[in-house]
Amino acid sequence: MGFQDVKKISIRDVAALAGVSVGSASRVLNNAPNVTEDVRVKVERAVSVLQYRPNHAAQSLRSQTSKTIGCLFSDVSNPLYARAFRALEGCFRPDGYMLLLSNGLNDPEREIEILRTFQLRGMDGVIIAPGNERHAEVLDAVNRLSMPVVIYDRDMAVDCDAILLDHFNGVKTAVKHLISLGHQRIGIALWHGHSRPVRRRLAGYKAAFRELGLDVPNLIMQEATSTSSVFEDMMQTLRSDEPPTAMIVQGTYTLISALRAISRMGLRVPADISVIALGDTEFAQTYDPPLTALRTPIEQIAQKARLLLLERINGRRGNDDADHIGTAPTKELIPYEFIVRESCAPPGGAG
Amino acid sequence: MGFQDVKKISIRDVAALAGVSVGSASRVLNNAPNVTEDVRVKVERAVSVLQYRPNHAAQSLRSQTSKTIGCLFSDVSNPLYARAFRALEGCFRPDGYMLLLSNGLNDPEREIEILRTFQLRGMDGVIIAPGNERHAEVLDAVNRLSMPVVIYDRDMAVDCDAILLDHFNGVKTAVKHLISLGHQRIGIALWHGHSRPVRRRLAGYKAAFRELGLDVPNLIMQEATSTSSVFEDMMQTLRSDEPPTAMIVQGTYTLISALRAISRMGLRVPADISVIALGDTEFAQTYDPPLTALRTPIEQIAQKARLLLLERINGRRGNDDADHIGTAPTKELIPYEFIVRESCAPPGGAG
DNA sequence: GTGAAAGCGCTAACAA
DNA sequence: TTGTTAGCGCTTTCAC
Numbered sequence: 001m002g003f004q005d006v007k008k009i010s011i012r013d014v015a016a017l018a019g020v021s022v023g024s025a026s027r028v029l030n031n032a033p034n035v036t037e038d039v040r041v042k043v044e045r046a047v048s049v050l051q052y053r054p055n056h057a058a059q060s061l062r063s064q065t066s067k068t069i070g071c072l073f074s075d076v077s078n079p080l081y082a083r084a085f086r087a088l089e090g091c092f093r094p095d096g097y098m099l100l101l102s103n104g105l106n107d108p109e110r111e112i113e114i115l116r117t118f119q120l121r122g123m124d125g126v127i128i129a130p131g132n133e134r135h136a137e138v139l140d141a142v143n144r145l146s147m148p149v150v151i152y153d154r155d156m157a158v159d160c161d162a163i164l165l166d167h168f169n170g171v172k173t174a175v176k177h178l179i180s181l182g183h184q185r186i187g188i189a190l191w192h193g194h195s196r197p198v199r200r201r202l203a204g205y206k207a208a209f210r211e212l213g214l215d216v217p218n219l220i221m222q223e224a225t226s227t228s229s230v231f232e233d234m235m236q237t238l239r240s241d242e243p244p245t246a247m248i249v250q251g252t253y254t255l256i257s258a259l260r261a262i263s264r265m266g267l268r269v270p271a272d273i274s275v276i277a278l279g280d281t282e283f284a285q286t287y288d289p290p291l292t293a294l295r296t297p298i299e300q301i302a303q304k305a306r307l308l309l310l311e312r313i314n315g316r317r318g319n320d321d322a323d324h325i326g327t328a329p330t331k332e333l334i335p336y337e338f339i340v341r342e343s344c345a346p347p348g349g350a351g
Numbered sequence: 352m353g354f355q356d357v358k359k360i361s362i363r364d365v366a367a368l369a370g371v372s373v374g375s376a377s378r379v380l381n382n383a384p385n386v387t388e389d390v391r392v393k394v395e396r397a398v399s400v401l402q403y404r405p406n407h408a409a410q411s412l413r414s415q416t417s418k419t420i421g422c423l424f425s426d427v428s429n430p431l432y433a434r435a436f437r438a439l440e441g442c443f444r445p446d447g448y449m450l451l452l453s454n455g456l457n458d459p460e461r462e463i464e465i466l467r468t469f470q471l472r473g474m475d476g477v478i479i480a481p482g483n484e485r486h487a488e489v490l491d492a493v494n495r496l497s498m499p500v501v502i503y504d505r506d507m508a509v510d511c512d513a514i515l516l517d518h519f520n521g522v523k524t525a526v527k528h529l530i531s532l533g534h535q536r537i538g539i540a541l542w543h544g545h546s547r548p549v550r551r552r553l554a555g556y557k558a559a560f561r562e563l564g565l566d567v568p569n570l571i572m573q574e575a576t577s578t579s580s581v582f583e584d585m586m587q588t589l590r591s592d593e594p595p596t597a598m599i600v601q602g603t604y605t606l607i608s609a610l611r612a613i614s615r616m617g618l619r620v621p622a623d624i625s626v627i628a629l630g631d632t633e634f635a636q637t638y639d640p641p642l643t644a645l646r647t648p649i650e651q652i653a654q655k656a657r658l659l660l661l662e663r664i665n666g667r668r669g670n671d672d673a674d675h676i677g678t679a680p681t682k683e684l685i686p687y688e689f690i691v692r693e694s695c696a697p698p699g700g701a702g
Numbered sequence: 703g704t705g706a707a708a709g710c711g712c713t714a715a716c717a718a
Numbered sequence: 719t720t721g722t723t724a725g726c727g728c729t730t731t732c733a734c
Contacts, residue, residue, distance in 0.1 A: 021721040056472040057411035058711035121407040372705040409727035
């Protein structure tokens with residue numbers, strides 16, 4: 001097997017081989033300023049000869065820091081969170097942090113248990129987007145956490161830093177773009193539920209019409225639970241007396257279903273109907289025609305999360321060791337990028 | 352903030368409050384057999400009064416076990432791995448294990464670095480599917496690992512347990528199913544590259560024809576890098592003199608592109624062309640018509656991985672502490688489930 | 703059955 | 719600058 005007994009090498013062995021004390025060895029390993037070149041070289045040689053690697057558990061125990069960030073998302077199978085995780089991993093890796101990922105699966109009990117585990121395992125920081133943003137016990141569990149927390153795109157009544165997507169202005173921009181092209185009957189397809197993204201998107205949708213003194217059309221589709229119903233809903237809407245001339249559609253699978261219905265009805269994009277995707281995916285980019293989309297700047301979000309967390313971890317904005325109280329929580333509102341491609345045109349089949 | 356100084360409660364505090372020794376407290380916490388009911392009650396009360404939680408780093412250091420499993424996948428953004436991770440998390444949670452997830456991103460250097468980190472952090476076990484299954488240094492890094500390893504669907508020349516999907520027989524079954532319906536011109540769309548899944552699928556595809564004494568049709572599509580080309584390739588193939596009457600298609604996005612091309616050409620499924628999906632997704636299930644598919648039994652795979660790892664971790668099949676040599680590596684071949692839906696019919700537009 | 707004590711491997715405070 | 723040493727919080731002998 002690949003795991004026969006590899007005799008454990010400790011810092012004592014390194015010190016012994018280098019002919020110095022463990023203290024000196026430790027100093028070299030931690031890049032302490034006060035070490036002679038001579039000692040540094042000897043220790044480094046010993047390290048490479050012995051293939052020494054410091055024991056992480058011991059470091060954690062001693063330094064009270066795990067160099068680990070806990071992530072609680074509802075489900076990584078959602079490409080949205082998968083990409084967020086990937087971006088976060090990329091941001092934290094250079095600092096030596098690893099990410100512990102847990103799926104809450106929208107089960108509050110499970111979410112609470114995960115948060116407890118994060119606490120237990122001494123995560124240095126935590127990034128969460130629980131499915132249950134208003135569940136009292138979940139809020140409580142978050143409040144109990146003793147490490148810095150960043151909330152990702154959830155409206156939670158807790159005193160934590162948060163990174164929030166500006167769904168409101170994003171969708172408003174999209175609607176106004178369509179209106180400026182001459183559309184009036186603009187529909188929107190959203191997920192079920194009342195999560196922050198859905199609430200804010202709906203609000204932005206309505207605001208766009210109101211600000212222009214227009215009536216909000218009765219073209220809001222909120223899917224039940226399965227994606228199959230989106231197809232049906234969409235077919236029905238397209239067959240109605242006053243079908244939409246443009247659609248704003250959320251999510252990958254919802255989008256696919258909607259486009260399938262459009263295609264099935266013999267309609268062409270954008271000649272017969274314009275489409276804007278909420279969330280920019282490979283699918284949206286490579287569709288024929290490429291879809292105008294609202295892009296989540298995920299790299300920027302990850303960078304921001306890293307900054308927020310590391311500042312608190314390193315005490316620059318206050319933590320539990322500081323003698324001053326921590327800085328008040330920051331709420332970062334991140335704008336979407338509106339990417340114009342070829343899926344929108346004036347209504348009326350002019351194309 | 353949510354992280355003011357919560358005075359650290361240690362096992363000493365618990366022992367003190369309970370009026371027993373730390374040893375006794377530890378025994379209660381670890382459900383040791385030899386403790387009187389009296390002591391047990393006193394300790395448990397103290398634990399709940401103090402809200403005591405054991406320090407994970409200290410436990411790790413002392414017991415030389417981290418209760419953590421490392422996962423190295425090429426990219427969680429691939430729904431395939433996202434679902435694998437979710438299933439694995441579900442399997443290991445009841446045993447108190449958490450999962451550390453890292454994306455190798457097909458970069459060997461990165462993969463090696465991740466494996467090293469897993470070693471450093473004392474993962475109790477590791478589940479890996481590196482993008483570079485034949486990269487010498489990656490193999491080397493795997494061999495150096497001192498904990499049990501499970502390889503997921505990769506052909507790697509290392510002495511580790513492995514869980515392999517039976518792509519060969521899966522695809523062969525699919526092809527023969529189509530042949531039995533009367534198809535001859537059966538195409539297959541695969542990813543680029545030479546990873547095990549692609550190799551085995553291709554082999555199964557060819558074997559199906561050969562076993563029946565038929566020629567292998569020249570209808571193998573391997574996409575370049577982007578999904579857009581799949582659409583083009585598919586369009587071209589469908590326009591050729593001898594277009595396929597049936598297609599076996601890998602992956603979600605490849606599948607979407609292929610179906611879009613089919614739709615664009617005015618062909619209907621299954622009347623004009625039959626389709627089988629390699630991998631069963633929500634998309635395949637809810638498409639109209641629902642697609643016949645080869646399903647990866649991911650729950651079963653996760654259970655198997657858990658079993659393989661825990662057996663070695665707990666020394667039942669040998670580990671580094673055992674005085675006998677570990678049991679030889681197991682290679683588990685997991686069959687696909689062939690799920691017949693409505694996307695296949697005899698050729699000839701009979702539908 | 704229980705308590706005392708020895709570390710797990712490391713960092714950091716203190717002495718030299 | 720360097721060595722010595724005291725723990726970080728826990729588990730686990732080993733006496734009793």
